[in-house]
Amino acid sequence: MRLMDSAKQPVTTLAGSYGHPVHPALVAVPIGAWIASFVFDVASRLVSDGHFLAEGSRWLIGLGVLGALAAALAGFLDLVAIPPGTRAFRIAITHMSINLTVTGLYGVGFALRGGSADRVGWGPLVLSAVALAGLGVGGWLGGTLAFRYGVRVADEATQRTGYVRAGSPEEDS
């Protein structure tokens, strides 16, 4: 098996079947929750009684942390599928390190936000902004792994079967 092909295969069905990886599906949870949390943070400073937004924002951060941990477990399974010593592996390690740091920052943010404030303070808001920026970088690297290096993406022969028109003879290429 070529090095590239080993990164396309799941190491176990727990990571999703061939062509259906679990990790990119799960990352939608923290990305969505943390973006919504930031919108709530900003909105809490714009409306007159933002308590419900500050409270909701903290819930979204917690939801995002749990989603991120679940995504991290699945992501770890895809990491071990990538052959060590390759550029893809180095990017994957960087992607993991950045996103675990981001998750840690949100964990700190969750702890900092006890109490019942009417609006989100500048400290937690800036922390979330920094974490969100890190998430963007981590997500970019995840995109590179999937869309540029095809980690856990089905091979081209499989992809080609999606482009055969019904009723036409199959292309040979």
Added chain:
Amino acid sequence: MAIAALITWLITAVGGFVMLAGWIGRGGHRPGSSGRLSPTMVFTHLLLAAVGLIVWIIYVAADTDALAWVAFILLLPVALLGFTMFARWLGSRRTSGAPESRFPMPVVLGHGLFAAVTLVLVLLTAVGVGE
């Protein structure tokens, strides 16, 4: 007691990761490996134990009794898989070349011992002993 369980759990996890790194390093997770541990078995053990640990950390922080039971129930299949893999590991030690055949004995036994202590401490905490 909850904190003691957290500490033994973390020590157990370190041992597990040492074995995992050795196993993956020798290609135990690759198709066609000569090992006797299936990747699904290894990773189910890891995933359930990791989820359990996260639940336990939340339990320690939030002190919600039900979470202690959730963690204990999660640990039961983890322990079952651990015993199964231990039995297979004993068998594999005669098969030189199996990726798991070179796990250091103290790490394997230490992992099992700390896991057993963790399971007992989690059960005692869930039952409410020492409160």
